[in-house]
Amino acid sequence: MKKISFFYITFLLILAITGVGFTQDVTQITFLSELDNKAAATYGDALIIFKLQSGSTAAVKRKSSSKGNSFTLPGYTEGNLLTRGMASLMAARYLDLGGSFMYMIFDTERYAYKACIANDIFAEGGSENDKMTGPELIEFLTRISDMKGGK
Amino acid sequence: MKPIRMTILAISIFAFTASLQAEISVIKVEGSAAYKDGNKWLPLRNGQKLAEGVKVSTGANSYADIKLNSMNHTIRVKPFSMLQVFSKETKTDTNTHIGLKRGGIMAKVPREGKVKTIFKVSSPIATSSVRGTEENISYGPDNGMLIEVITGVIEGSNTLGRNNTISGRQKFVQMYSKAQALHILQDVKNASTIQVYGNGLTAEEIAAMLYSDDQLNSPDGDLSIFDNQVQNANINLKIIWP
Numbered sequence: 001m002k003k004i005s006f007f008y009i010t011f012l013l014i015l016a017i018t019g020v021g022f023t024q025d026v027t028q029i030t031f032l033s034e035l036d037n038k039a040a041a042t043y044g045d046a047l048i049i050f051k052l053q054s055g056s057t058a059a060v061k062r063k064s065s066s067k068g069n070s071f072t073l074p075g076y077t078e079g080n081l082l083t084r085g086m087a088s089l090m091a092a093r094y095l096d097l098g099g100s101f102m103y104m105i106f107d108t109e110r111y112a113y114k115a116c117i118a119n120d121i122f123a124e125g126g127s128e129n130d131k132m133t134g135p136e137l138i139e140f141l142t143r144i145s146d147m148k149g150g151k
Numbered sequence: 152m153k154p155i156r157m158t159i160l161a162i163s164i165f166a167f168t169a170s171l172q173a174e175i176s177v178i179k180v181e182g183s184a185a186y187k188d189g190n191k192w193l194p195l196r197n198g199q200k201l202a203e204g205v206k207v208s209t210g211a212n213s214y215a216d217i218k219l220n221s222m223n224h225t226i227r228v229k230p231f232s233m234l235q236v237f238s239k240e241t242k243t244d245t246n247t248h249i250g251l252k253r254g255g256i257m258a259k260v261p262r263e264g265k266v267k268t269i270f271k272v273s274s275p276i277a278t279s280s281v282r283g284t285e286e287n288i289s290y291g292p293d294n295g296m297l298i299e300v301i302t303g304v305i306e307g308s309n310t311l312g313r314n315n316t317i318s319g320r321q322k323f324v325q326m327y328s329k330a331q332a333l334h335i336l337q338d339v340k341n342a343s344t345i346q347v348y349g350n351g352l353t354a355e356e357i358a359a360m361l362y363s364d365d366q367l368n369s370p371d372g373d374l375s376i377f378d379n380q381v382q383n384a385n386i387n388l389k390i391i392w393p
Contacts, residue, residue, distance in 0.1 A: 028210040029185040029192045032231065036253065052211035123294050123326070135253060139291025142231045142254055145211065 028052055038134030044078030045134070046087055049141050050094060070094055082137065085109030085128030088116040091144055119147070173220035173238040173245065175201040182213025184228065201236070208233040209254070219247050222263050224270060229255040243267060255289030277325040281305040295326035307332060
């Protein structure tokens, strides 16, 4: 019995000294670092980062399902290149965005993009058909995080 | 004799450089935050000491509070951010430089009487210099660098050396494609229901802002459109000095 207690105490001490924590998941930091170097982001990247934003830590390991999420877009596969319009529609649905009367009537990428500009998520200029880079996608999520009351 | 001198010199140099290094430490971490050690990202822990030039990154819904020196200069690294921290201090001055690759920080740089403070935050397109200030700074390729003053005074300057000194609720916004920062009252302009112009502009100058060069200068242009465009009006202003 004493041997077992000693083993557990030693194990816990080693964990405490080396600072190995179970609460932090650095896989998403690695994912973000890789995304930061991508010249073209994909719909799959956007799905992962939106899932991270909504609190799913398993998203990076591609273990969580996209079904039932408001930001999922039908008709696209994960390998499709991401456009500003696609990202805008995902954001507009995720944030339940106002700011564009036309978007409220027509739930399309074009008007979702206008709604995102009206809400300062995207800067003016460009088109909903413009492809997004990895750094642009991360910045886009930074804005969404701010709107959600980011820390 | 020579070895003794060399030893004294080596110890002096070591002592001097050691005193230059400020202690960078983690105050609090929430969510997923990491620092780079070689090629690996390792999780940040509360109370952890960090080396000069450390790279820090945060994930979704996460933040890290970092103390930069003994003067209680601190930053909060906001979600989806990545930056590199350099901090030096002596008894008479502090020198902190933060390279913001992406995301945002909130910096608190309290004023300390006789200590000379240099606190700079740089992005690829602009730099902010502060003293006795709280400020929010963010950077991204689409929206550029945004510096928002909470208290105190800051100077924002772009890579061409053009700068603005701002305070109060003013913002410094430097976009990628622009040679100079946007107007410091851009936000006020965007939020107002009437047009806001600078003080002391003539009717011609306002007309020039309202209409394009074609309308103003082309021989065929109809200048009568400017008639009665600019009128006098009484307005009440409440000015709060920062």
